[in-house]
Amino acid sequence: MSDTIKQRPGTMRLVDATQYRLPPAGWVSILHRVSGIIMFVLLPFIIWLLDNSLNSDVTYQYIADVFVGGLGFVPGWFFKLVVLALIWAYLHHFTAGVRHLYMDATHSVSKEFGRSSAVATLAISLLLTAALGFKLFF
Template sequence: MNEVAKKRPEFRNIHLLNDVRGYRMPPAAILSILHRISGVIMFVLLPFVLWMFDRSLASPQSHAELTSIFREGLWIFPGFLVKLGALVLIWAYLHHICAGLRFLWLDIDHHAVNKQTGRSSALASFAISLGLTVVLGAKLFGLY
């Protein structure tokens, strides 16, 4: 009975002001948080998306007006800021889709859920969504 008891690890809540700076979240946690943020962005900007969709399909004149907004700007926003807002929206959609497909895959194939799979699939989701965002952003800004 003289055995030294192995000390169990202590799990405590993270204090917001003191502990957050030193806490390093895994890629899967960052992906999950950004998935929620991209969902909020898509929800908040839904009226803008519907307005752009309406303007692009209503008539050739309204389509020309929409493309001129992306070139010249809208009200107080120069064209660069309009394109930057559209790029944020493109990222939100692509990230939300890639992360959502990852979550569905992990739900379906629950035997593959482990630390390494979670990390590698999160990094793959980041790479795919950011790569597609760069390609579509280059097209949006007229780089090709």
């Protein structure tokens, strides 16, 4: 009996799976799911922000003060980072969704278009996030 352990065909260890290099379309697909999860998990925070910002002038100022001075033991910059994550999640989810809708409507499913549209999706979502993040922090 040999010392090497034989694996069944089709099985893969996690270490083997991390050796693959995903194409940009694979990253966009995974990040599309991650951004959807982020938006779903942070939905109570979004509702809290919306409710307090639209309720009255006093509660709007309260939200503005939270972003500057924090709330309890949580500093204001942390709230800004959470909102920045929401901004990225929304923009990436939106641009990736538009990419998928465009590909479905035009039947553009070539390898070249998939790669170029994935790179464009990543670039657009990151550039818009950087612009809105700059506005958020400065």
